[in-house]
Amino acid sequence: MVDSAPSLTEAAMLESCVILKFQSRPYRRLGRDSRRFTMGSDSPADALGLHAQGVRDAVVEAVRSVHYRFAEAHAVSRSRYGMGFGSQWRDLLDEAHDTITRHGFQSHTLTPGGHKLPVVNGCLVYVWRAPDDREAVSKFASSPTRQSGFAAPPPPAMLFDPTFSDEAEADEDVVGVAETEVMLEAVRDGMPLVLVMVWSTPRQLQAIEWAVAELDEAGKVTLHGQESIWEPEGVSVDAASNVESFSEGEPIEPVVEPRKQEGIDPYAR
Numbered sequence: 001m002v003d004s005a006p007s008l009t010e011a012a013m014l015e016s017c018v019i020l021k022f023q024s025r026p027y028r029r030l031g032r033d034s035r036r037f038t039m040g041s042d043s044p045a046d047a048l049g050l051h052a053q054g055v056r057d058a059v060v061e062a063v064r065s066v067h068y069r070f071a072e073a074h075a076v077s078r079s080r081y082g083m084g085f086g087s088q089w090r091d092l093l094d095e096a097h098d099t100i101t102r103h104g105f106q107s108h109t110l111t112p113g114g115h116k117l118p119v120v121n122g123c124l125v126y127v128w129r130a131p132d133d134r135e136a137v138s139k140f141a142s143s144p145t146r147q148s149g150f151a152a153p154p155p156p157a158m159l160f161d162p163t164f165s166d167e168a169e170a171d172e173d174v175v176g177v178a179e180t181e182v183m184l185e186a187v188r189d190g191m192p193l194v195l196v197m198v199w200s201t202p203r204q205l206q207a208i209e210w211a212v213a214e215l216d217e218a219g220k221v222t223l224h225g226q227e228s229i230w231e232p233e234g235v236s237v238d239a240a241s242n243v244e245s246f247s248e249g250e251p252i253e254p255v256v257e258p259r260k261q262e263g264i265d266p267y268a269r
Contacts, residue, residue, distance in 0.1 A: 042212065042224045042225050043211075043212065043224065043225025043227070044194045044210045044211065044212055044225060044227075045225070046225070047121065047123045047192055047194055047212055048120055048121050048123060048194065049121045050121075050163075051120050051121050051163070051164065053164075053166075054103070054163070054164030054166065055100065055120055055125060055164075055194075056210075056229050057164075058096070058099045058100050058103075058164070059096055059099075059100075059125070059127060059196050059208070059210070059229070060208060060229060060230045061099060062092070062095040062096040062098075062099045062127065063092060063095075063096070063127065063196070063198050063205070063208055063230075064205065064230075065095060066088050066091045066092050066095050067088070067198070067200055067205045068205075069091075070084070070085050070087075070088045070091070070202075071085065071202050071203075071205075073085075074202040075202070082201075082202060085201075085202045086129070088129060089128070089129050090115075092127045092128070092129060092198065093115050093116070093117070093126070093127060094116070095127075096118065096125065096127040096196070097116045097117060097118050100118035100120065100125065101118050103162055103163070103164055103165075104162030104163075105118050105119060105120050105162050106118075106119045106155045106158065107119060108124060108152050108155060108191070110145050110146070110148050110149050110152070111144075111145065111148050112144060112145060112148075113143070113144075113145030114145075115145060117149065119154070119155055119191065120194075122154050122191055122192070123191055123192045123193070123194050124149055124152060124191050124192070124193045124194065125194050125196065126146075126149060126193055126194070126195050126196065126213075127196040127198065128140070128195060128196065128197055128198065129197075129198040129199075129200060130197045130198065130199055137197070137221055137223060138220045138221055138222070139220075139221070140195070140213065140221040141215050141219060141220075141221050147215070147219075149193050150190055150193055150213075150214075150215040151190040152190050152191050153190065153191070154191050192212055193212070193213045194210055194211070194212055194213070195210065195211055195212075195213040195221075195223070196208065196209070196210045196229075197209045197210065197211070204232065205232065206231070206232070207228055207230065207231045207232075208228070208229050208230040208231070209226055209227065209228050209229065210226070210227065210229055211223035211224060211225055211226035211227070212224040212225055
């Protein structure tokens, strides 16, 4: 059987088909270097992948901005109580969400509270001012809204993966099976949650730490890969090294000479 030549209509349709290839920076194509979080990841850096440094910088910027704003308001109010300063928890969530999603990342709304969290590399990022309580972390999921953050379904996959402006470009030639597998990844039980913990008082922003949070069957939260991502600058090593220690020997006494006065010999008796 001889194949017939395409008709004029079919030929016109074939000629009208054009493959479009475009770039829309700062987005990049999903490839092997943009792997999703796997349950074997044990740190925020592993969970966030190439976006880890960008998320870290964005979160630190947001936290410091909110802290100094509320610390200043507390100082102006001259209040003896810290309720006003402690109300920054919602501002922390909103500021971090806006700072990250303005780069093109998706967001997820927790129910029933309606808190919006950024989604980066298939992970939720939750910024939280931790109270001064040893059991605070284990009791983090004490509300239905926070509990829903541990069972949040991932959003639909994006054709282009957003990036922070200072991230390295992914290899655009990495296409095919690897990209298809990421795009068609099966829906997991829930997105991993990267918990950013803020330790602060009205007088000082003490530290910012992050970790991958996991909720167990008993409702307790455990952390994996906890590490500090910001802390106030302390005394430099060089400055401290110039100070002599008196743990051994005796300190050198300063030389004091009596001041001479006109016409008077200080050593005369």
